[in-house]
Amino acid sequence: EYKKGYIVDYGIHALRMADNGAAASIFRMLGENLEIVEPKESSLYHEGEWSELPLNLNAIMSSPLFSKEEINELLGGLGGVLSAQPSKYWDIPLSRWVEENFKSERLRWFVKEILAKLLLISADAGETSTGELFDIIQAFVKSGKGAGFAVGGWRSIIERLSEIVEENGQVRVKAKVERILVKDGRVEGVVVNGEKIKVDTVVAAVPVQGLFKLVEEKWFSEEFIRKAKGMKPTMGISIDYGLATKACEYDTFMCSDPWIYGAATSNMDASVAPQGEQLLTVFSVLTPSIVLNKERAKMELERIEKKLEEMFPGIKGNVKWKRTLILGMVDGAALTVTQSRDKRPGPETDVKGLYLAGDTCNGRGAGGDIAFNSSSNCVDAVLRTM
Ligand SMILES: Cc1cc2nc3c(=O)[nH]c(=O)nc-3n(C[C@H](O)[C@H](O)[C@H](O)COP(=O)(O)OP(=O)(O)OC[C@H]3O[C@@H](n4cnc5c(N)ncnc54)[C@H](O)[C@@H]3O)c2cc1C
Structure with a gap:
């Protein structure tokens, strides 16, 4: 009831590779079209500054995060990733691969804290599979797409799939x-x-x-x-906000510390919030040592909310409702x-x-x-x- 007029997923529910991704291809297989919207831009908040999230060639080349030498080193490294066979890297921890392949501390940080966290929801690069990261980077580059969001939320996916099942069966x-x-x-x-x-x-x-x-x-x-x-599942904190007015101009964004990925879903799909209001969802992937410890989880939650106020001044006073989820399982x-x-x-x-x-x-x-x-x-x- 408190979310009246909003369509709220269970936290952020982005579709990797948008209409070239897994959900859309299942719909195509069924002769259906899944309506997906894509963010116009994705921004990064790092050390008090906003810039474009360097996820494509142009954004990497113009990113204030990297020096010229670092851009060359990063592009060389990514070139290697694209030609590698992921299966040869399943067993290699990401932090080891990064140490061995990048000289620049900034690039090591970028791959572990930005790329792996965003693409794989990796909480700990010391355990993350390098092969999984290679595989997903290759899939993204091949698809030529970033993230997308189902129009009307994942409810529209589940409802349509249920209807299709019901044509020959029962749900x-x-x-x-x-x-x-x-x-x-x-x-x-x-x-x-x-x-x-x-x-x-x-x-x-x-x-x-x-x-x-x-x-x-x-x-x-x-x-x-x-x-x-x-x-072992992934874990984290998710917060949905119903905002009385539009507080976030970005469609999607990321903050480096504390690590936060956010989506103002209603910027892309007006059907998910009442007119003039905004649905904003943020998510932070965290280690079990934080999520499973009540005190530490509470402190992390406070840190996230404080950072959001810094990123979007005045957001606190704009909140009509919010839902906080401290999750012991995000991805299974x-x-x-x-x-x-x-x-x-x-x-x-x-x-x-x-x-x-x-x-x-x-x-x-x-x-x-x-x-x-x-x-x-x-x-x-x-x-x-x-
Ligand atoms: C906050 C949050 C944000 C996320 N964001 C993203 C994202 O942006 N992109 C993305 O790709 N993924 C995201 N995920 C992960 C995604 O939701 C899961 O990977 C996906 O839903 C897994 O689908 P599933 O069908 O395997 O399992 P589930 O979605 O867990 O479905 C299992 C179902 O089985 C039912 N069930 C369990 N036991 C029984 C039983 N005994 N009898 C009958 N039914 C039973 C459960 O009720 C549940 O409905 C997110 C998850 C969370 C929690």
Whole structure:
């Protein structure tokens, strides 16, 4: 009710590579068009100054962040990234690769704190998979697109996909799967809200960490159980603001310290806020040591809000409503060296007829891209058995 007139996603929900990205390609596969808006500009707030976020050649060349030598070094380094085979770098921690490949401290900082945080939601470059970063940079460059936002928010994606499913099936909401029933290593049904439904194919699209709440461990290999239970998610703080007037002129922006990515979604898509008002969402990726510690999380939240007031003077007095989320899971899988794409589970499992999809599975990209891409992989796997 307090968000009346607003359409609010669960925090920022950008679509990497906009209409060349994973969600749009699923829609195309279904013969549909997903309406996506793209930010006109993306700005960086660093040490009290605003400049264009250096994510394309022109912005890199004119960025006040880098000297001439650094621009040359950065372009040389990025050239190497584009011609590299990501799979050779899955196991290399980003901080090590950066130390070995950039002389300039500024460039090391840029790759770890700006690029990796923005593209991969990486909280700790010491654990982040270099191959995952290479892969996503290559995908972005090939697509020629940056971020996009679904018109009407992700609700429009989910509602349309549900309608399509309902043409040949049924979507049940508020229906909790309590058990996945397995007999002799084969799926034989599910229990939903106490009702037993006989099926021979189940796609568990829940974070894999929670799979064994639904199905007995005895059907799976020890290796799979260990990996699934130990999968580390990304964490962070997300704040949505409903603002009485427009406080942020940028469509999307980033702040280097504290690290914040923000989107004034209503600048791009007027349908998500009442006329004259603004929907502004900010997100900060953080380590578990901060998010899981109440005091530290509270301090970080205060630091973020103080910085926003510095970036957008007067914003505090403009807030009609706000929603703060301190999140122990943002993306189901952090893209670390031990959880790079090659190490996350594929669609097939040890149980016949039980498949996996979602952002803890093997799929290209990060977060939502993995969810969409792993779903395509899952469909292919199910169809192969038919
Ligand atoms: C604040 C925030 C911001 C984000 N921003 C972005 C972004 O900008 N771009 C991006 O790509 N990604 C973003 N993400 C990540 C993205 O939301 C996830 O990667 C994506 O939603 C994962 O989709 P999924 O289908 O794998 O899992 P989920 O979205 O987690 O869906 C799993 C579903 O399963 C349901 N479920 C669980 N257990 C059961 C059960 N027993 N029975 C029935 N249903 C069950 C859950 O209710 C849930 O609806 C963000 C996430 C958060 C939290």
